[in-house]
Amino acid sequence: MDVYSYNVNGIRACVKKGFRDWMTEAKPTIVGLQEVRSPVDQVPEDLHGFDGFAHHFVAAEKKGYSGVGLLAAMEPDEVVTTMGEERFDVEGRFQLARFGKLTIVNVYVPNGTGPNRDLSRIPYKLDFTKRLFDILEAERSKGGRILVMGDYNTAHREIDIARPKANVKNSGFRPEEREEMDRILALGWTDTFRHFEKGPDHYTWWSQRFGVREKNIGWRIDYIMASPGAMKFVKGAAIHPMVMCSDHCPISVRLDDKVLK
Numbered sequence: 001m002d003v004y005s006y007n008v009n010g011i012r013a014c015v016k017k018g019f020r021d022w023m024t025e026a027k028p029t030i031v032g033l034q035e036v037r038s039p040v041d042q043v044p045e046d047l048h049g050f051d052g053f054a055h056h057f058v059a060a061e062k063k064g065y066s067g068v069g070l071l072a073a074m075e076p077d078e079v080v081t082t083m084g085e086e087r088f089d090v091e092g093r094f095q096l097a098r099f100g101k102l103t104i105v106n107v108y109v110p111n112g113t114g115p116n117r118d119l120s121r122i123p124y125k126l127d128f129t130k131r132l133f134d135i136l137e138a139e140r141s142k143g144g145r146i147l148v149m150g151d152y153n154t155a156h157r158e159i160d161i162a163r164p165k166a167n168v169k170n171s172g173f174r175p176e177e178r179e180e181m182d183r184i185l186a187l188g189w190t191d192t193f194r195h196f197e198k199g200p201d202h203y204t205w206w207s208q209r210f211g212v213r214e215k216n217i218g219w220r221i222d223y224i225m226a227s228p229g230a231m232k233f234v235k236g237a238a239i240h241p242m243v244m245c246s247d248h249c250p251i252s253v254r255l256d257d258k259v260l261k
Helices: 011-016 018-026 122-141 175-186 191-196
Strands: 001-008 031-033 055-059 069-071 079-081 096-099 101-108 147-152 224-228 234-239 251-254
Touching: 001 101, 001 147, 001 224, 011 018, 031 055, 031 096, 069 096, 069 101, 079 122, 096 251, 122 147, 122 175, 191 224, 224 251
Parallel strands: 001 031, 031 101, 101 147
Antiparallel strands: 001 251, 031 069, 055 069, 079 096, 096 101, 147 224, 234 251
16 A cells, blocks of 8 residues: 655645646555645545545644645544644644554644744744654554654755755754654654665755756655554655645655555
8 A cells, every 4th residue: 555645735726736647646545635725615626535535634723824634545443633732733734544553644744934934933843743743652652553744844864955054044954853853763763765765865845946846956854754563564665756736746655555454
C-alpha cells in the first residue's frame, strides 16, 4: 500500500492544476493533505467520494487558512481531530485516523513567521510539535504502528535546503526549529526518506519566484515519520518533484499491507 502526504496550498487551486489526474496516476491507498484552505462545505465536490475514497476534512476557524484532509481507499475505524488544546485545534492542523493496527497522523505544523514577518510564531510552532509527539508517546512506546506525515515547515539539516547559509536566521531553518527535529528523532521516530536516501538535492517545497523550482532551489520540509512499530513495514520512501499541482510536491512511503493486521 502507498501512503502519500501532500501540501496542496489550497485544494481548490490544486484541483484546477491537475490534482485528480495525479490521483488517477499515483493510485494512492491513503493521502494526507495539508493547507487545504477551504471550509469543509466548499471542498470541491468531485473530491467527495473520489473513486470510492473515504474523505475527511478539518478546517480552521479562520476562513481560507490552514486545514487538513484525508482521502483513503478504505474507511478509517476512527478519526480524531483534537489535540486537547483549543489554541491548536482552532487552526485545523491535526487529524489522527486508525486503519486496523495502523495509525495515520496528518499534520500541518505552523510556520514560525509571524504576521509582521518576524519570528513571533516560533514558540507556538515548537509547542505544537511537542504537544503532538507527547500525545503519541504512549502508543509509540508500546510498539504502535504510527506514521506522522505532513508539512513540518522545517528543513532539518543543511542537506535539506539548497541555500543553508542564506536562511539560517529565517524561520524554517532556525537552530531551535532544527533542534526540535533532533528531539523528535531522538524519541525513536525515523525520517523515512532519509532512511533510504542519503544524498543531496531532494526538496519538497520551492518559492514561487520565477525560475526557482526549475533551478531546484528548494527546501525539504515535508516528512513522513515512522514509529519503530511502523518502520518494520516500510519498504521504501520517495519524493515526487515532477508533480506540479502546488508549490510543494507529494512525498510517499510504500508499506507492506500486513501493517494493518
